[in-house]
Amino acid sequence: MNTWRNVWTITKRELGAYFTSPLAYIFIVIFLLLCGFFTFFVARFLDAGEASLVRPFFDWHPWFYLFLVPAVGMRLWAEERRVGTIELLLTMPITAWQAIVGKFLASWLFLGLALVLTFPMVMTVNYLGSPDNGVILTAYVGSWLMAGAYLAISCVASALTRSQVVSFIIAVMICLFLILAGYPPVINVLEQFASGHLADFVTSFSVMTHFEGFQKGVLDSRDILFFLSVIGFSLFTTSVILRTHRAG
Amino acid sequence: MIKVQNLAKTFGAKRAVDGVSFSVDRGEVLGFLGPNGAGKSTTMRMVTGFLPPSGGTASIGGFDIVEHPIQAKRLMGYLPENAPAYTDMTVYGFLNFAAEIRGLSGDAKKQAVTRVVEMCFLEPVLHQSVETLSKGYRHRTCFAQSIIHDPDVLVLDEPTDGLDPNQKHEIRQLIRRMGQKKAIIFSTHILEEVDAVCSRAIIIDRGRIVANGTPQELRQKSEWAGAVTLRVKGVASSAVTARLGQVPLVKRVTLVEEKDGRVTVRAFPRSDANSALAQAVGEAAREWQIEQLHSEEGRLDEVFRSITMPDTAKEAA
Numbered sequence: 171m172n173t174w175r176n177v178w179t180i181t182k183r184e185l186g187a188y189f190t191s192p193l194a195y196i197f198i199v200i201f202l203l204l205c206g207f208f209t210f211f212v213a214r215f216l217d218a219g220e221a222s223l224v225r226p227f228f229d230w231h232p233w234f235y236l237f238l239v240p241a242v243g244m245r246l247w248a249e250e251r252r253v254g255t256i257e258l259l260l261t262m263p264i265t266a267w268q269a270i271v272g273k274f275l276a277s278w279l280f281l282g283l284a285l286v287l288t289f290p291m292v293m294t295v296n297y298l299g300s301p302d303n304g305v306i307l308t309a310y311v312g313s314w315l316m317a318g319a320y321l322a323i324s325c326v327a328s329a330l331t332r333s334q335v336v337s338f339i340i341a342v343m344i345c346l347f348l349i350l351a352g353y354p355p356v357i358n359v360l361e362q363f364a365s366g367h368l369a370d371f372v373t374s375f376s377v378m379t380h381f382e383g384f385q386k387g388v389l390d391s392r393d394i395l396f397f398l399s400v401i402g403f404s405l406f407t408t409s410v411i412l413r414t415h416r417a418g
Numbered sequence: 419m420i421k422v423q424n425l426a427k428t429f430g431a432k433r434a435v436d437g438v439s440f441s442v443d444r445g446e447v448l449g450f451l452g453p454n455g456a457g458k459s460t461t462m463r464m465v466t467g468f469l470p471p472s473g474g475t476a477s478i479g480g481f482d483i484v485e486h487p488i489q490a491k492r493l494m495g496y497l498p499e500n501a502p503a504y505t506d507m508t509v510y511g512f513l514n515f516a517a518e519i520r521g522l523s524g525d526a527k528k529q530a531v532t533r534v535v536e537m538c539f540l541e542p543v544l545h546q547s548v549e550t551l552s553k554g555y556r557h558r559t560c561f562a563q564s565i566i567h568d569p570d571v572l573v574l575d576e577p578t579d580g581l582d583p584n585q586k587h588e589i590r591q592l593i594r595r596m597g598q599k600k601a602i603i604f605s606t607h608i609l610e611e612v613d614a615v616c617s618r619a620i621i622i623d624r625g626r627i628v629a630n631g632t633p634q635e636l637r638q639k640s641e642w643a644g645a646v647t648l649r650v651k652g653v654a655s656s657a658v659t660a661r662l663g664q665v666p667l668v669k670r671v672t673l674v675e676e677k678d679g680r681v682t683v684r685a686f687p688r689s690d691a692n693s694a695l696a697q698a699v700g701e702a703a704r705e706w707q708i709e710q711l712h713s714e715e716g717r718l719d720e721v722f723r724s725i726t727m728p729d730t731a732k733e734a735a
């Protein structure tokens with residue numbers, strides 16, 4: 171009860187922080203432009219002749235997020251440490267967990283908002299034909315979960331350093347690994363030079379593999395669990411890092 | 419209210435705080451003095467639960483800061499060094515956030531914000547962004563945050579740093595007033611503040627407490643305590659020092675200044691001299707034209723120096 175009140179207070183503050191800086195608006199505009207551009211021009215959504223949003227639109231998300239999510243998450247802890255407000259935050263009568271979850275939620279909601287703002291796409295396909303809106307919905311859910319996983323990783327990177335730039339780079343690297351682990355060319359190489367087991371093992375860490383199901387309209391508990399555990403594990407790592415900084 | 423026992427903190431191989439113990443009761447204001455890098459801020463960071471101690475314990479109102487951090491933190495307000503505040507908020511937004519996270523809501527929150535805005539004179543900048551505040555106003559904003567829930571315990575790291583003289587005065591008054599009902603620790607580099615505000619002071623050096631007492635007691639440690647300063651006109655300095663040197667109560671005499679035919683000397687008392695020295699010096703100087711004669715109370719800055727840098731202080735004396 172009190173726990174969620176504290177979390178919500180932190181979340182509100184962080185959300186406010188996004189919208190007082192131009193960064194939030196720039197981010198949303200870039201995200202929408204990228205979505206539109208890639209869907210209509212690169213994937214040639216209109217020429218494909220089939221009224222399905224899923225492939226031309228959602229296929230790009232793992233790649234958009236690769237840069238956009240670390241940009242959203244980079245300030246979470248790095249800025250707090252640079253300015254010294256972390257000393258205020260962690261001497262308030264709240265637990266470090268409440269602060270970590272509150273901050274994460276704020277950014278995740280923000281990403282959710284950006285995603286929701288792509289709704290004109292959905293309206294367009296519905297105008298052009300009769301797509302399976304259920305599949306679109308699961309793909310949205312999957313995309314948001316995937317964004318959450320990237321974001322939690324960005325949290326870890328942000329807790330590692332006082333510099334937002336360094337935090338951004340670290341987060342992009344880790345996320346890139348999570349994509350490439352399931353990227354077909356990489357899998358092929360792995361299968362050629364190593365055993366199929368290894369390839370399977372590596373692939374099981376990839377966001378691509380787990381996002382796939384959502385795009386087909388399947389809500390597989392294993393995929394959901396994968397994203398949730400990446401989030402849980404990363405947030406836990408964040409708390410460990412924050413603690414070790416202070417232990418000296 | 420605040421109880422600190424054998425608190426220690428090591429950073430790598432460095433012992434920043436090395437076995438510090440003290441306690442502060444309600445109604446006390448404890449001044450924390452010490453040279454740069456002595457470990458004042460580190461001690462405060464442990465007391466407030468920001469840094470986990472490497473050794474020892476600290477408790478606030480009976481709650482151990484490590485075992486029961488939330489209960490302990492509830493009782494406490496903290497102004498960190500350099501007064502950090504969220505730059506992306508307005509002063510008003512920041513204070514509201516501080517009130518909310520302290521569990522205040524509705525009318526209680528509104529009243530709390532209004533109260534600290536008045537106390538810290540933040541009205542003119544209330545809707546300004548923290549980022550564009552002047553240093554003094556940022557300091558006051560962060561100070562306001564620390565007292566927003568009217569805590570029983572206050573930990574203030576250099577609360578008057580960066581304030582103009584009027585504000586320094588106001589904040590000192592405020593600390594002293596609040597000190598009647600709360601337990602307060604504050605650190606400072608301004609020694610007059612100790613007299614103006616503290617009921618007790620601790621001098622800390624290289625992580626250890628080297629002196630602890632009321633400002634009066636600390637001053638007594640000064641060589642200067644009870645020394646007598648004399649200024650006379652028209653006499654050679656050698657004659658003055660020689661004559662005073664023969665007074666039985668005097669331990670030694672130093673020449674302070676010789677200018678325009680005036681000689682200023684200071685006579686330091688033997689340990690048994692107490693208040694009789696001024697009288698004795700006055701009698702010895704009877705035939706001269708005395709312009710000034712007063713006894714020193716002992717000076718904190720001199721105590722501070724002689725304790726925290728023993729070698730150089732001796733040379734200066």
Ligand SMILES: Nc1ncnc2c1ncn2[C@@H]1O[C@H](COP(=O)(O)OP(=O)(O)OP(=O)(O)O)[C@@H](O)[C@H]1O
Binds near residue numbers: 434453454458459460
């Ligand atoms: N996070 C840290 N890592 C390593 N060393 C540290 C850390 N924080 C403080 N120190 C060291 O601990 C010592 C005590 O620092 P502290 O900030 O407590 O001093 P202080 O008494 O507050 O000094 P000042 O008057 O300058 O504020 C210093 O030598 C400092 O370099």
Ligand SMILES: [Mg+2]
Binds near residue numbers: 458459460499575
């Ligand atoms: Mg300090």
